[in-house]
Amino acid sequence: MKKIKTIFWVSTILIFLFEGVMPALTSQTELAKEGIRHLGYPDYFGIALTVCKILGTLAIIVPQVPRRLKEWAYAGLTFDFTFAAISLWAVDGFGPTILIPVVVLAVLMASYISYHKLHPEIK
Numbered sequence: 001m002k003k004i005k006t007i008f009w010v011s012t013i014l015i016f017l018f019e020g021v022m023p024a025l026t027s028q029t030e031l032a033k034e035g036i037r038h039l040g041y042p043d044y045f046g047i048a049l050t051v052c053k054i055l056g057t058l059a060i061i062v063p064q065v066p067r068r069l070k071e072w073a074y075a076g077l078t079f080d081f082t083f084a085a086i087s088l089w090a091v092d093g094f095g096p097t098i099l100i101p102v103v104v105l106a107v108l109m110a111s112y113i114s115y116h117k118l119h120p121e122i123k
Contacts, residue, residue, distance in 0.1 A: 001118075004114050004117045004118055005114075005118065007110055007114040008111060008114035008115055008117075008118055011107050011108070011110040011111035011114065012060055012061050012111045012115075013061070014107050015057055015060065015061075015077070015104070015107055015108055015111055016057045016058075016060070016061045018104065019053050019056075019057050019077065019080075019104065020053055020054050020056075020057030020058065020061075021057075023049075023050045023053050023054065024050065024054050027046060027047070027050040032046060033046060036049075038091065039087045039088070039091050040087075040091065041087075049080070052076060052080070053077070053080065055073070056073040056076050056077045056080075057073075057077070059072075059073035060073050060074060060077075060111065060115075067119070070115070074108070074111075074112050074115075077108055078105065078108065080101075081101040081102070081104050081105035081108065082101075082105065084100075084101035085098050085101040085102055085105075088100075088101070
């Protein structure tokens with residue numbers, strides 16, 4: 001059980017730092033705005049995406065958040081990483097940058113699977 005708790009907290013904290021804290025601190029930089037524009041999205045999409053990432057990562061890291069809301073947060077973040085990979089592939093073709101959202105998705109899945117192992121009463 002200790003191993004599963006460690007996997008859960010390490011993976012969840014990594015997601016929180018890279019997908020919650022980093023976007024909160026860097027989303028208004030010119031580099032971040034250009035990244036959104038490069039993929040063909042309007043500037044306001046970057047703001048909405050940042051807000052959703054912050055709320056989603058808070059939902060999965062705060063223990064008091066209701067389980068159903070956590071499930072929605074995991075689903076939303078899964079969509080985010082999946083569509084990030086698709087967007088990168090569509091714009092830049094298959095290359096090394098596509099691995100970033102795929103790796104982050106794998107970390108998210110480790111968090112999700114370990115969360116359910118810690119809470120087997122959740123179906």
